[in-house]
Amino acid sequence: MTAHLSTMSSTQQTPWSAWFWRILMVLVSIGLIGTYYDILDYYEITIIALTAIGMGFLGQYWPGFRWHSLAVAALSLIAVSLYGQNLEAGESNFWLSYILASQSAFMWMSALFVMATVTYFAGNIFHSSFTEKVGTGLTWSAVTMGMIGLMVRWRESYLHGGDIGHIPVSNLYEVFILFSVVTALLYLFYERRYQTRSLGGFVLLVISAAVIFQLWYSLERNADEIQPLVPALQSYWMKIHVPANFIGYGSFSMAAMIGVAYVLVVWRKEVNPDSRWVKAMPELSLMDDLMYKTIALGFAFFTLATILGALWAAEAWGGYWSWDPKETWALIVWLNYAAWLHMRLTKGWNGKPMAWWAIVGLFVTLFAFLGVNMFLSGLHSYGTL
Amino acid sequence: MSQHQDSSVSHRSLAWRVFHFLGTMELAITLLITLAIASIIGTVLQQNQPYPDYLIKFGPYWFDVFEKLGLYDVYSAIWFLAILALLVISTSVCVIRHAPSMFKDIFNLRTNVQLKSLRSMHHRSEWEAPHTQTQTVEYLQSTLASNGYRTRITDKNGSTLVSAMRGGMNRLGYILTHVAIIVICVGGLFDSSLPLKLAEWQGRIHVETRNLPLPQIPKESRLPVGPQAFRGSVSIPEGRAASVAYLAMRDGYLVQNLPFTIEVKQFRIEHYPTGQPKSFESDLVIHDSDLKKPLEATIAVNHPLIYKGYAIYQASFGDGGSELTLKAWPLFSDKGEPVSLQTKVFETQQMLWGDKEMQLEITDFRPFNINPDPTEDNPQHVRNFGPSVGFKLRAPTGEALEYQNYMNPVERDGRYFYLSGVRSSPAEEFAYLYIPADDDDSLEGFYHFLKRLHDKTVVKQAAEEMKQATLASLQSTNDDALSQSLQKTLETLVEMFNRGGFGEVSDFIEKTLPESERDTLAPAYLAMLREMLGRIYFSGLDLQKNETVDQSQILFLQDSIDAIGSLPRYGSPVFLQLTDYHQIQSTGLQIAHAPGKSIVYLGCAFLIAGVFLLFYLPQRRFWAWVIEKDGKSQIYLAGMNNRNPREFDSYFEDIKAKLQSVSRNSDEA
Numbered sequence A: 001m002t003a004h005l006s007t008m009s010s011t012q013q014t015p016w017s018a019w020f021w022r023i024l025m026v027l028v029s030i031g032l033i034g035t036y037y038d039i040l041d042y043y044e045i046t047i048i049a050l051t052a053i054g055m056g057f058l059g060q061y062w063p064g065f066r067w068h069s070l071a072v073a074a075l076s077l078i079a080v081s082l083y084g085q086n087l088e089a090g091e092s093n094f095w096l097s098y099i100l101a102s103q104s105a106f107m108w109m110s111a112l113f114v115m116a117t118v119t120y121f122a123g124n125i126f127h128s129s130f131t132e133k134v135g136t137g138l139t140w141s142a143v144t145m146g147m148i149g150l151m152v153r154w155r156e157s158y159l160h161g162g163d164i165g166h167i168p169v170s171n172l173y174e175v176f177i178l179f180s181v182v183t184a185l186l187y188l189f190y191e192r193r194y195q196t197r198s199l200g201g202f203v204l205l206v207i208s209a210a211v212i213f214q215l216w217y218s219l220e221r222n223a224d225e226i227q228p229l230v231p232a233l234q235s236y237w238m239k240i241h242v243p244a245n246f247i248g249y250g251s252f253s254m255a256a257m258i259g260v261a262y263v264l265v266v267w268r269k270e271v272n273p274d275s276r277w278v279k280a281m282p283e284l285s286l287m288d289d290l291m292y293k294t295i296a297l298g299f300a301f302f303t304l305a306t307i308l309g310a311l312w313a314a315e316a317w318g319g320y321w322s323w324d325p326k327e328t329w330a331l332i333v334w335l336n337y338a339a340w341l342h343m344r345l346t347k348g349w350n351g352k353p354m355a356w357w358a359i360v361g362l363f364v365t366l367f368a369f370l371g372v373n374m375f376l377s378g379l380h381s382y383g384t385l
Numbered sequence B: 001m002s003q004h005q006d007s008s009v010s011h012r013s014l015a016w017r018v019f020h021f022l023g024t025m026e027l028a029i030t031l032l033i034t035l036a037i038a039s040i041i042g043t044v045l046q047q048n049q050p051y052p053d054y055l056i057k058f059g060p061y062w063f064d065v066f067e068k069l070g071l072y073d074v075y076s077a078i079w080f081l082a083i084l085a086l087l088v089i090s091t092s093v094c095v096i097r098h099a100p101s102m103f104k105d106i107f108n109l110r111t112n113v114q115l116k117s118l119r120s121m122h123h124r125s126e127w128e129a130p131h132t133q134t135q136t137v138e139y140l141q142s143t144l145a146s147n148g149y150r151t152r153i154t155d156k157n158g159s160t161l162v163s164a165m166r167g168g169m170n171r172l173g174y175i176l177t178h179v180a181i182i183v184i185c186v187g188g189l190f191d192s193s194l195p196l197k198l199a200e201w202q203g204r205i206h207v208e209t210r211n212l213p214l215p216q217i218p219k220e221s222r223l224p225v226g227p228q229a230f231r232g233s234v235s236i237p238e239g240r241a242a243s244v245a246y247l248a249m250r251d252g253y254l255v256q257n258l259p260f261t262i263e264v265k266q267f268r269i270e271h272y273p274t275g276q277p278k279s280f281e282s283d284l285v286i287h288d289s290d291l292k293k294p295l296e297a298t299i300a301v302n303h304p305l306i307y308k309g310y311a312i313y314q315a316s317f318g319d320g321g322s323e324l325t326l327k328a329w330p331l332f333s334d335k336g337e338p339v340s341l342q343t344k345v346f347e348t349q350q351m352l353w354g355d356k357e358m359q360l361e362i363t364d365f366r367p368f369n370i371n372p373d374p375t376e377d378n379p380q381h382v383r384n385f386g387p388s389v390g391f392k393l394r395a396p397t398g399e400a401l402e403y404q405n406y407m408n409p410v411e412r413d414g415r416y417f418y419l420s421g422v423r424s425s426p427a428e429e430f431a432y433l434y435i436p437a438d439d440d441d442s443l444e445g446f447y448h449f450l451k452r453l454h455d456k457t458v459v460k461q462a463a464e465e466m467k468q469a470t471l472a473s474l475q476s477t478n479d480d481a482l483s484q485s486l487q488k489t490l491e492t493l494v495e496m497f498n499r500g501g502f503g504e505v506s507d508f509i510e511k512t513l514p515e516s517e518r519d520t521l522a523p524a525y526l527a528m529l530r531e532m533l534g535r536i537y538f539s540g541l542d543l544q545k546n547e548t549v550d551q552s553q554i555l556f557l558q559d560s561i562d563a564i565g566s567l568p569r570y571g572s573p574v575f576l577q578l579t580d581y582h583q584i585q586s587t588g589l590q591i592a593h594a595p596g597k598s599i600v601y602l603g604c605a606f607l608i609a610g611v612f613l614l615f616y617l618p619q620r621r622f623w624a625w626v627i628e629k630d631g632k633s634q635i636y637l638a639g640m641n642n643r644n645p646r647e648f649d650s651y652f653e654d655i656k657a658k659l660q661s662v663s664r665n666s667d668e669a
């Protein structure tokens, strides 16, 4: 998507804000690497550089992302300094215990996502573009709280003990939050890109479902406790394999929810061609295009994630491919979307059948993500339910 | 795949038709979906389990059917490999067919277009510019070039065509993506177990299913050092070495020789405070005649050692034959003293305890046991229960009970106990025997009491004393018959208790007493027994004349009685106390040789590059046809994009606006 942005903008003047952002990213990464040079290894320096480049691209023409990043950075830093070296501060300090400690931030995120879903639908049904704008604002707030929660949790894990500390993408609870945040960011990106807010409720529906599941999971199973990493997970591959995977899952979920909207619009149109609701929804061709875009994005990152997983497996399990259930299901998901893309690109299928197929794809993806952990046993048994 | 081709199919040769069929999109999509569905089987049915497990699960009929279908190892079943092969062939055909035109498309600027086709394109525009043809062409060309386009100028009978393209590498993306599939599958084939399957099929090797020591494994089950791929495992105790790996094959195994010897110096395991494992590490020494001096290396999970293309992984761990000292306390006699014995984990010894012959099989040793604390409600609170030994006692009939004995006394309700779990099959939970530890944390106090209970003279004396006291209280010291029967009864009660605990005493009451008297007499009997046990216990304490017993002694008595009462169910003639140990661990290594790995990785690199090129580098073309008329130029512009038609709308407008403003206004600037 970054390539598009840059080619599109090459025909326009680069705004000063884009320059500001690029330079900021360069300065921040140089500052980080310079300050911590002694304790960083090459891998970590590479990660910092790549993160800066990625964020630089994303933020240059996307003001929302810039504000989001700045807010996350500022509030996370405040939270970290409020914590100091003392984990107890999470209970005793007002700001931490009500807003910024990871658990509180996740609660805010959950509430905001659910509110955003309702708001988007309300705007959609009552044709109020102002309400839809509020939905966008709520979604941005939710994403920001979620991201802050992840950052702060990262720090909290180190306060539990230096050898316990790790990036919060290591178990089912943490990746659920990652999923919500990533999916919402993807949605916000395309919302701005395609200038339509009417799909917000649909996409956020799947996020709300994730959020509700995650609340149940933490209340019922104490899943939110920070656990040390088992040896198999102590690898830098985890840090890139998992996020790449979740860009895939997030995109596929978004595509499926657009599929739902597509099918509904087609159905309403048949019932009542002049329906106001149908008129307020985006054109079918736009939704079709968006479905293709998100599946392509998901496919690209899912390919990357699966290959990263294979590289990791080669290092941890003694073979790059073991037909472990999780691996195999990743392959199934991948084959399914490869078939989808061929159908669409070379057979020229589009519209309703492809929308249905995208919806079915969500269930296949969901099984790979959750079902495998719940029903099947294998080497990947880190996030059991 | 066009109409024209389809209609001509029937005129072609069979070979051409097969080739055509293999390259069709329908087949490709069908294969993708078929492969996905077939892959599900192996995730639902656990693969490569011991065959008896499947037999129990499915019954003999379906077990056979599933075995014929290869469902226990789906991913190397013939039919599964056939689908994969077909997919590879189909992709190859597809690449062969498309690659030449795709390749041309990377560079071809399509200079042979006609004005008519430009004017029928979806994205088109025309305008007039106040310059000569040459000037206009130059403006257009430089503007397109500055927007990242490759351009070429062609003379068209006096008119000029500017062709421009960017993103030609998109077509390379197609080639890379599809070649990658072929490369990955071919690389994967090198590393698969297919060659072994073939060798087995031809009868060159034989899968061993018996549990044999290494030297006795026949030659047909051993694989020489060679270039072939494998993935095997071996478990090596500390201080020992191995130069083979075992490859699991269905219900048996093969032995793969290694071109070097792996010696294990030490295995280490570290834990987090919560008891979860934090790291597994092994210090290895590789001995190889090719090495000047042995190679030392430490491996850990996620940090394998790669030597000569063989990767050695830390996979698991276990006991490597720890040396244990046990003390056997007799439980059912007053003779003999506890004896010490030396043994090792996995060792088997014939024992004669009293009149019982038993086989002692040591199965396990653990230096610590971090388990949920039974005295707390929260299962997350764990406690270290210290070292334990696991063993089986097998009677000559072949039946065995399994035990787990803890070395250190464990606290319960403020008192300390030696714990021993017993069960008759691994499917059951352990039932625990709690033997109270005395003030010195030793078993002596309990053993002393137990021995006295079996000592006839002690019991006799206690019965005598109790009889005297009872008769005195009844004031019938002279009733000889009563005196005799009471003495006998008291002794018998203790004897019965020794033999079968309270259960046997109750049984006796059930059987011998008339029903009418049972309700009144049964409690009396039990009270007598308890008093006897108390007397025997306290008489053994060497109390001073006026010393009173304290609460802790009463509790100890109670705990001892509980323990002795459950000994008959404990099933062992002795209590084996772990008194000392020297731990020897073994490390579980996985050893892999994957010559196809670099091919697969190359394919992966192709795949990633290809996919991103395909999706994110759209191929865009522009053509500008310039005709001069009266010193002015007429411009016909057309544009094309092979992906993202929606975005191209605004992009085309942008480029058009730029070209228009340049061609119209340039001389004023």
Ligand code: HEM
Binding pocket: A296, A338, A341, A342, A345, A346, B022, B023, B024, B025, B028, B032, B087, B090, B091, B092, B094, B095, B098, B174, B177, B178, B181, B611, B614, B615
């Ligand atoms: C596992 C096997 C395969 C994978 C993963 C795969 C993957 C892909 C992907 C990701 C695309 C790009 C789709 C897009 O741009 O939206 C594509 C396009 C295409 N594939 Fe495949 N493919 C496979 C097998 C095949 C086979 C067997 C054929 C031949 C019948 C084939 C023919 C094509 C064609 C003609 C295109 C369109 C290229 C273009 O015009 O951009 N693919 N493939």
